Amino acid sequence: MQSRLKSAILIFSLLVAFSACEADxxxxxxxxxxxxxxxISQSLQFTARVFNSxxxxxxxxxxxxxxxxxxxxxxxxxGLYSTPASVPNxxxxxVKATSVADTSKSASATITILAGGNVWTWVSGSDIVNQxxxxxxxxxxxxxxxxxxxxxxAYWLDSNSTLWVFGGDSRxxxxxxxxxxxxxxxxxxxxxWTWVSGANISYQxxxxxxxxxxxxxxxxxxxxxxxxxxxxxxxxxxxGGQGYITAGNSGRxxxxxxxxxxxxxWTWxxxxxxxxxxxxxxxxxxxDPLxVPGARDxxxxxxxxxxxxxxxGGSxxxxxxYYADSxxxxxxxxxxxxxWTWVSGSNIAFQxxxxxxxxxxxxxxVPGARVWPIxxxxxxxxxxxxGGLGxxxxxxxxxxxxxxxxxxxxxxWTWFSGSKTVGQxxxxxxxxxxxxxxVPGGRYEAVFWxxxxxxxxxxxxxxxxSAGNLGDSxxxxxNYDPITLQWTWASGSNTADxxxxxxxxxxxxxxxxxxxxxxxxxxxxxxxxxxxxxxxxYDSAGLNxxxxxxxRYNR
Numbered sequence: 001m002q003s004r005l006k007s008a009i010l011i012f013s014l015l016v017a018f019s020a021c022e023a024d025x026x027x028x029x030x031x032x033x034x035x036x037x038x039x040i041s042q043s044l045q046f047t048a049r050v051f052n053s054x055x056x057x058x059x060x061x062x063x064x065x066x067x068x069x070x071x072x073x074x075x076x077x078x079g080l081y082s083t084p085a086s087v088p089n090x091x092x093x094x095v096k097a098t099s100v101a102d103t104s105k106s107a108s109a110t111i112t113i114l115a116g117g118n119v120w121t122w123v124s125g126s127d128i129v130n131q132x133x134x135x136x137x138x139x140x141x142x143x144x145x146x147x148x149x150x151x152x153x154a155y156w157l158d159s160n161s162t163l164w165v166f167g168g169d170s171r172x173x174x175x176x177x178x179x180x181x182x183x184x185x186x187x188x189x190x191x192x193w194t195w196v197s198g199a200n201i202s203y204q205x206x207x208x209x210x211x212x213x214x215x216x217x218x219x220x221x222x223x224x225x226x227x228x229x230x231x232x233x234x235x236x237x238x239x240g241g242q243g244y245i246t247a248g249n250s251g252r253x254x255x256x257x258x259x260x261x262x263x264x265x266w267t268w269x270x271x272x273x274x275x276x277x278x279x280x281x282x283x284x285x286x287x288d289p290l291x292v293p294g295a296r297d298x299x300x301x302x303x304x305x306x307x308x309x310x311x312x313g314g315s316x317x318x319x320x321x322y323y324a325d326s327x328x329x330x331x332x333x334x335x336x337x338x339x340w341t342w343v344s345g346s347n348i349a350f351q352x353x354x355x356x357x358x359x360x361x362x363x364x365x366v367p368g369a370r371v372w373p374i375x376x377x378x379x380x381x382x383x384x385x386x387g388g389l390g391x392x393x394x395x396x397x398x399x400x401x402x403x404x405x406x407x408x409x410x411x412x413w414t415w416f417s418g419s420k421t422v423g424q425x426x427x428x429x430x431x432x433x434x435x436x437x438x439v440p441g442g443r444y445e446a447v448f449w450x451x452x453x454x455x456x457x458x459x460x461x462x463x464x465x466s467a468g469n470l471g472d473s474x475x476x477x478x479n480y481d482p483i484t485l486q487w488t489w490a491s492g493s494n495t496a497d498x499x500x501x502x503x504x505x506x507x508x509x510x511x512x513x514x515x516x517x518x519x520x521x522x523x524x525x526x527x528x529x530x531x532x533x534x535x536x537x538y539d540s541a542g543l544n545x546x547x548x549x550x551x552r553y554n555r
Contacts, residue, residue, distance in 0.1 A: 025052040031097050031107035037508050038083050039114045039554045046079040048097035055101035064093045087113045120512045121552045127502040129545030132175035135200040141192040147184050149546030151536040152224040156236045157523040168224045178202025179222035205246045208273045214265040220257050225297035229309045235260055242297040251275035252295035252316050278321035281347040291340040293331050298371035304381045309333040315371045324349025326369035326390045352395035355420040361412040367404050372444035376456045382407055389444040398422030399442030425468040428494040434486040440478050447522035449530050456480040462518045471496020473516035473537045499542035514551045
């Protein structure tokens with residue numbers, strides 16, 4: 001008995017001694033991603049996980065054989081890395097996360113800085129069509145938030161390079177397809193979406209309130225194919241579209257709204273809160289409080305340097321209340337006086353184009369009536385117009401590839417490029433090489449940008465490829481130089497209906513490219529990079545539907 005007791009005491013003592021000698025698990029860190037390739041002006045979010053410590057904090061640092069300080073780039077306290085302004089030599093930067101709990105423990109990632117461009121990056125959203133929206137809490141950004149797949153939404157880009165998106169044909173929070181009146185914003189720095197205003201359910205009626213008076217309860221009804229502007233004060237403007245006045249009562253609209261991001265309030269400014277309104281044109285060139293464009297969708301817009309809003313064409317109602325597939329009227333709206341002016345074009349629908357001589361302005365020149373063209377405003381406040389679905393010089397309807405410039409000072413249009421006959425195939429030439437003969441094929445519902453060098457860009461749309469085939473959509477990227485007057489095929493395919501090549505979300509990959517699509521949302525950020533969101537097109541599996549993918553193009 002006494003022997004067994006001594007043995008037990010000995011075993012217990014050995015266990016206590018062993019426990020006392022056993023060290024606590026060492027702190028460790030896992031850093032993701034552990035390798036990446038980035039182009040100049042790109043960013044990437046790193047995540048550090050600390051194990052075996054209640055203190056999960058880390059400090060971040062950058063180093064490189066060929067760089068130091070800002071020449072290696074910058075990294076935030078949350079691990080957001082931004083590339084330097086130029087490529088270091090050698091072009092390798094090390095990102096290091098060090099544990100605050102134990103500074104002897106760290107993890108590193110290697111970044112290769114690339115000088116080249118002309119590549120797409122899949123940034124956010126799904127590579128599969130028809131995704132429901134994930135709304136989260138109104139007013140609160142979150143990594144999981146994402147608008148549902150959508151098409152023909154209105155959009156704006158504010159002075160902080162924040163993208164705003166309103167409505168369109170979309171999948172709501174339940175996955176149901178319909179028109180929406182939700183307002184979203186996207187922060188490219190945090191890579192987070194915020195649901196700002198409107199409903200997360202389809203087919204909502206408008207709440208107009210009193211014309212000219214903002215109110216928290218005011219909200220435009222669900223709609224698609226509206227036009228939009230951003231004024232110098234950062235207010236968002238929205239005009240017309242196809243949508244809802246009251247529950248179950250939809251049609252073409254001519255209401256003009258203003259949204260103030262600071263107060264988060266909408267104001268009904270102009271137009272009617274009833275459907276199918278005819279245009280009140282007044283006298284061409286003369287502003288009048290009674291003037292107002294007729295109800296329409298699928299028009300195009302500009303904002304000039306003086307803050308004037310411009311509107312051209314679309315599908316809607318002319319001066320006699322006749323509904324037409326296409327108009328060619330040009331309007332100007334002054335936000336200071338709240339008055340519309342009919343500037344150019346006809347007050348009667350279905351007008352053929354008057355082209356004149358290519359490159360020569362003339363008072364009689366005017367683009368034909370059309371829907372879903374694309375537009376740019378150059379540094380001299382000249383308005384540019386390309387393509388659309390409309391009428392050519394012979395009054396034939398089809399896919400256009402004509403390029404026009406309008407001079408507000410002389411009130412004259414000039415036909416610059418493309419054909420005055422519908423149905424033209426694209427002449428692609430060599431990718432990346434400008435040419436006097438290269439030109440995009442006829443198309444509509446493409447997306448468009450203007451870069452810091454004054455070049456015009458367009459992507460995709462419904463149109464005609466290099467073989468003359470009319471597809472559901474294209475994924476070709478073009479730019480036009482208004483100095484040399486030449487087009488360049490920059491990226492994508494010269495064949496219609498291409499599936500998207502997504503690769504891995506976030507990292508740069510030279511082979512990735514968005515699928516063919518139309519009716520997407522474009523913008524250019526403060527670093528000159530081109531972005532597109534959503535549209536109707538092809539996903540990674542080649543399936544056609546509503547997309548909610550977000551892409552960035554590095555030039």
